[in-house]
Amino acid sequence: MLEIxxxxxxxxxxxxxxxxxxxxxxxxxxxxxxxxxxxxxIIENHAxxxxxxxxxxxPRFSIxxxxxxLFIESCEIPNRLDYxxxxxxxxxxxxxxxxxYCALTIAIKYVMRLLQDxxxxxxxxxxxxxxxxxxxxQDYANDRLLINLPGKIPHPKITASDFSxxxxxxxxxxxLTLEPTGDSLEIEINTLGTDTSLSKRQIINEIVNxxxxxxETPQK
Numbered sequence: 001m002l003e004i005x006x007x008x009x010x011x012x013x014x015x016x017x018x019x020x021x022x023x024x025x026x027x028x029x030x031x032x033x034x035x036x037x038x039x040x041x042i043i044e045n046h047a048x049x050x051x052x053x054x055x056x057x058x059p060r061f062s063i064x065x066x067x068x069x070l071f072i073e074s075c076e077i078p079n080r081l082d083y084x085x086x087x088x089x090x091x092x093x094x095x096x097x098x099x100x101y102c103a104l105t106i107a108i109k110y111v112m113r114l115l116q117d118x119x120x121x122x123x124x125x126x127x128x129x130x131x132x133x134x135x136x137x138q139d140y141a142n143d144r145l146l147i148n149l150p151g152k153i154p155h156p157k158i159t160a161s162d163f164s165x166x167x168x169x170x171x172x173x174x175x176l177t178l179e180p181t182g183d184s185l186e187i188e189i190n191t192l193g194t195d196t197s198l199s200k201r202q203i204i205n206e207i208v209n210x211x212x213x214x215x216e217t218p219q220k
Contacts, residue, residue, distance in 0.1 A: 002043075002074035003083050004067045004105070006098060008091030012053045014083065019051045026061040032069065032208050035062075039069035040077065047079035055087045056094075063088070064101040065212070071105050072204060075112060100215035103179035107211075108204055111171040115203070119163045119194040126170050126189065132177040143192045149173055151184030158185065162193035164203055171207035181214050 007014060012021050022042045029035060046052040056063060063086050070084045088094040114122040127145055130136045135148040147169075160166040166189045176183055198206070 002071055002079075002081050004071060004098075004102070005083050005085045006088050006091060006095050007085050008088055010087065014051055014053065014085045017051075019053050019085070020046060020049055021053045021055060022046060024054060024057055024061060024066070026057075029061060032065065032205055032212070035065045035069035036073055036205075039066060039073040042070065042084075043073050043077050043079050043081060046081060047077065049081060051083035051085055052081060053085050053087060056089055063094070064098050067098065068101050068105050068108070068208065072108060100175075100179040100181070104175045104208065104211050104215070106178055107171045107175035108207060110174055111167050111203065111207065112200075114167060114170075115200055119166075119196075120191075122163070123166070123189070123191040126166070129170070129174065129177075132174065133180075134173060134177060143190065145187075145189040145191055147173060147185070147187040147189065149176060149183070149185040149187075151176075151180070151182050153181070153183045155183060155185055158187045160187065160189040160193065162190075162195045162197050164196050164198035166190075166193065167203050168198075168206045168210070171203075172210055175207070175211045176214065179215065183214055 012018055022045065024038065042052065067084065067086065074081060114125060123145065127136055127138050137146040139146055158169045160169045169187045169189060173185055173187060176185065
């Protein structure tokens, strides 16, 4: 599984070995799908390498969004890549800015795993996430999960009526518990909603598109 590395050292070496450089030349990237297309191109071009070097090229693209996209696409495309190494000018600042995106990546990884389970098993897994700081109540009478993330910034209640919506909701919640932003969430998941109305790609993109505005700052 691809590991994202931020490296403050110049050049195209990593762990004392030279690796190919992926030149990223964004044109009109506006959506996360644009980042996913670029990530796919990079992985396909370097699928047989152990690592690929990606030089910082700000402000034309977000290294954090590209890092998330690279992880996602690496799970979809056969490849031998172990590392995507971003060469950054300010390692300390960039590492701090990447933390919420790392949390988002972990949340996406969790949702990808749930997608491999049958919905009933996945719902049971979701009900056991209280250790993350979520307040979870299982309403057996109405076959639903009630999930609350305490915080100071309220958001509209999320109601999930099918499996796709439940995965999106739990992905958002997990990302915000791993790297708290102060946002509060109230989620109601209908555990009888086992249909899947959205594709895997749509589910993941929806999580990303709803989490990034909550973690993004001009510096990130």
